[in-house]
Amino acid sequence: xxxxxxxxxxxxxxxxxxxxxxxxxxxxxxxxxxxxxxxxxxxxxxxxxxxxxxxxxxxxxxxxxxxxxxxxxxxxxxxxxxxxxxxxxxxxxxxxxxxxxxxxxxxxxxxxxxxxxxxxxxxxxxxxxxxxxxxxxxxxxxxxxxxxxxxxxxxxxxxxxxxxxxxxxxxxxxxxxxxxxxxxxxxxxxxxxxxxxxxxxxxxxxxxxxxxxxxxxxxxxxxxxxxxxxxxxxxxxxxxxxxxxxxxxxxxxxxxxxxxxxxxxx
Amino acid sequence: xxxxxxxxxxxxxxxxxxxxxxxxxxxxxxxxxxxxxxxxxxxxxxxxxxxxxxxxxxxxxxxxxxxxxxxxxxxxxxxxxxxxxxxxxxxxxxxxxxxxxxxxxxxxxxxxxxxxxxxxxxxxxxxxxxxxxxxxxxxxxxxxxxxxxxxxxxxxxxxxxxxxxxxxxxxxxxxxxxxxxxxxxxxxxxxxxxxxxxxxxxxxxxxxxxxxxxxxxxxxxxxxxxxxxxxxxxxxxxxxxxxxxxxxxxxxxxxxxxxxxxxxxxxxxxxxxxxxxx
Numbered sequence: 001x002x003x004x005x006x007x008x009x010x011x012x013x014x015x016x017x018x019x020x021x022x023x024x025x026x027x028x029x030x031x032x033x034x035x036x037x038x039x040x041x042x043x044x045x046x047x048x049x050x051x052x053x054x055x056x057x058x059x060x061x062x063x064x065x066x067x068x069x070x071x072x073x074x075x076x077x078x079x080x081x082x083x084x085x086x087x088x089x090x091x092x093x094x095x096x097x098x099x100x101x102x103x104x105x106x107x108x109x110x111x112x113x114x115x116x117x118x119x120x121x122x123x124x125x126x127x128x129x130x131x132x133x134x135x136x137x138x139x140x141x142x143x144x145x146x147x148x149x150x151x152x153x154x155x156x157x158x159x160x161x162x163x164x165x166x167x168x169x170x171x172x173x174x175x176x177x178x179x180x181x182x183x184x185x186x187x188x189x190x191x192x193x194x195x196x197x198x199x200x201x202x203x204x205x206x207x208x209x210x211x212x213x214x215x216x217x218x219x220x221x222x223x224x225x226x227x228x229x230x231x232x233x234x235x236x237x238x239x240x241x242x243x244x245x246x247x248x249x250x251x252x253x254x255x256x257x258x259x260x261x262x263x264x265x266x
Numbered sequence: 267x268x269x270x271x272x273x274x275x276x277x278x279x280x281x282x283x284x285x286x287x288x289x290x291x292x293x294x295x296x297x298x299x300x301x302x303x304x305x306x307x308x309x310x311x312x313x314x315x316x317x318x319x320x321x322x323x324x325x326x327x328x329x330x331x332x333x334x335x336x337x338x339x340x341x342x343x344x345x346x347x348x349x350x351x352x353x354x355x356x357x358x359x360x361x362x363x364x365x366x367x368x369x370x371x372x373x374x375x376x377x378x379x380x381x382x383x384x385x386x387x388x389x390x391x392x393x394x395x396x397x398x399x400x401x402x403x404x405x406x407x408x409x410x411x412x413x414x415x416x417x418x419x420x421x422x423x424x425x426x427x428x429x430x431x432x433x434x435x436x437x438x439x440x441x442x443x444x445x446x447x448x449x450x451x452x453x454x455x456x457x458x459x460x461x462x463x464x465x466x467x468x469x470x471x472x473x474x475x476x477x478x479x480x481x482x483x484x485x486x487x488x489x490x491x492x493x494x495x496x497x498x499x500x501x502x503x504x505x506x507x508x509x510x511x512x513x514x515x516x517x518x519x520x521x522x523x524x525x526x527x528x529x530x531x532x533x534x535x536x537x538x539x540x541x542x543x544x
Contacts, residue, residue, distance in 0.1 A: 027416055028416070050405075058401040072521055120300065124313075183474075186543050193470075193471065201453070209460045215465060216465030217468035241453065
């Protein structure tokens with residue numbers, strides 16, 4: 001594939017990723033392993049794409065934008081990493097060393113976009129009151145366009161200027177530095193794990209956290225097996241608690257309707 | 267499922283199946299795109315409901331009043347939003363502008379519990395399980411995991427359509443049928459999440475030190491001789507505890523912690539305290 005066409009397709013993928021991840025589809029989402037595979041496909045080396053995507057996927061496990069919270073853009077990091085690795089022949093460690101900072105900087109665009117969107121929201125509501133109903137759609141399409149820019153801008157900059165910069169940097173990066181980043185790659189999944197633990201009722205169900213750990217660390221059950229055991233436990237607990245719920249409901253018929261939905265957490 | 271909908275069609279139904287599907291698509295292809303810090307997903311809700319509501323309210327004033335309602339704060343896991351919007355559509359179709367307050371309270375009372383389930387399933391459980399499977403496969407150059415992931419998420423389109431129809435056919439009953447049970451479900455499913463997270467601590471997190479103690483002629487490796495003897499994954503467990511504790515502090519964001527870990531690893535690599543795990 002000609003270099004020019006590859007550049008265009010990589011930028012288009014960034015635009016698609018922004019759109020897809022903002023919707024309820026998430027077919028490519030920001031998931032590094034999928035994005036890595038697709039960039040690899042465009043750049044003509046799926047293997048490199050998979051290795052870098054897979055590494056970033058494991059690093060980002062559990063790091064999720066729950067309730068719209070802002071987290072590093074691992075999808076952008078993947079595009080940058082794979083693109084530059086294939087263009088310059090950089091190692092996986094170096095690719096991630098360059099990709100991850102770009103992903104973190106892109107996060108700032110996300111915050112800016114959510115502020116700009118506020119303006120679009122008011123504009124669209126103003127159009128409603130002016131009875132220009134058809135125009136509401138156009139304001140929304142404009143929002144979507146701006147939303148895509150948050151990935152398109154950084155990726156375009158990297159596509160245009162990244163290769164010579166990385167080629168220059170490659171000669172001066174010392175081994176301990178790339179090694180350090182590889183070590184960090186092994187440690188970083190802990191951030192996602194910490195975030196998940198903060199989100200879930202750890203204190204209430206500590207038993208299952210320990211069980212999961214023992215099943216993997218000592219018994220060496222693969223993750224899907226552990227998930228199935230967890231699913232079995234979840235089913236039992238659900239059965240038990242919903243039975244309790246119907247019994248309670250039978251006693252107090254209508255007093256439990258008032259307190260629904262007050263535990264909405266971001 | 268669309269057959270069931272047609273069968274119960276009566277005079278109060280103002281929308282065709284096609285129009286409802288169009289509304290579903292407008293939501294699912296736009297859900298979080300209008301996201302802003304003030305009303306969050308409200309612009310996307312307004313965008314997706316706009317055409318269907320116009321059919322329900324031919325009167326301009328009523329239409330504006332009803333639409334204003336949908337510019338209010340709304341935030342839900344996009345995949346689960348279908349259920350709520352389906353239900354509100356059915357309510358407005360049946361009762362018109364009179365249902366305005368009921369619509370608003372249905373939206374606010376259900377978005378919390380439904381986000382609880384949605385976030386657990388679509389943001390935590392599935393991506394964590396599938397991510398670790400597909401991630402390890404990809405490291406060996408195997409694309410099957412990533413392809414299966416994409417295929418499942420494409421297949422979810424029809425599940426989301428079913429959820430939308432579920433909301434639409436239940437209408438106001440949704441609160442009573444789902445209401446409390448959904449919290450019980452979210453609570454139960456978190457045990458599955460916690461087991462998976464527990465397993466990840468020992469399998470995915472890698473902390474390794476090449477340090478050795480020299481006692482006379484015998485060299486004792488700190489990693490294999492001490493840490494691994496005490497417990498497999500001892501260092502990852504300590505690290506996870508530390509990060510969990512830091513995340514509880516207001517001044518520490520995930521991004522800061524990521525930077526901290528990178529700095530520690532660079533220093534560790536430079537001084538030889540940390541090494542690449544085997």
